[in-house]
Amino acid sequence: MKSKWKVSSQYIDGKRFFQVFRLIDEKALHHSGNRECRGGLFESKDEAREYAEKLNKEEENESNQIN
Numbered sequence: 001m002k003s004k005w006k007v008s009s010q011y012i013d014g015k016r017f018f019q020v021f022r023l024i025d026e027k028a029l030h031h032s033g034n035r036e037c038r039g040g041l042f043e044s045k046d047e048a049r050e051y052a053e054k055l056n057k058e059e060e061n062e063s064n065q066i067n
Contacts, residue, residue, distance in 0.1 A: 001026055005038070005052040005059075007045060017041040018048035020055065 003026035009018050021037045028034050038055060042048035 002036070005055040007048045007052055009045070012041075015043075017043060018045050020048050020052045 003023040005020050005022045007018050008021055009016055011017075019037055019041055020039045021035050023030060024034050024036055039048070039051050042051070
């Protein structure tokens, strides 16, 4: 089962960037092969968080329509 979308940060050339990601299998270890990213790099943590929330709401709505 996939995890919810979350925000991580990393430094590139001395500048902090943010990325929206989720684990493909939330019960498995966190590593690059178990990580799915969306939306590219964000310069703002708030912008990345808003995008993660949007993706989580979309998936919640899709799952409610199926059930």
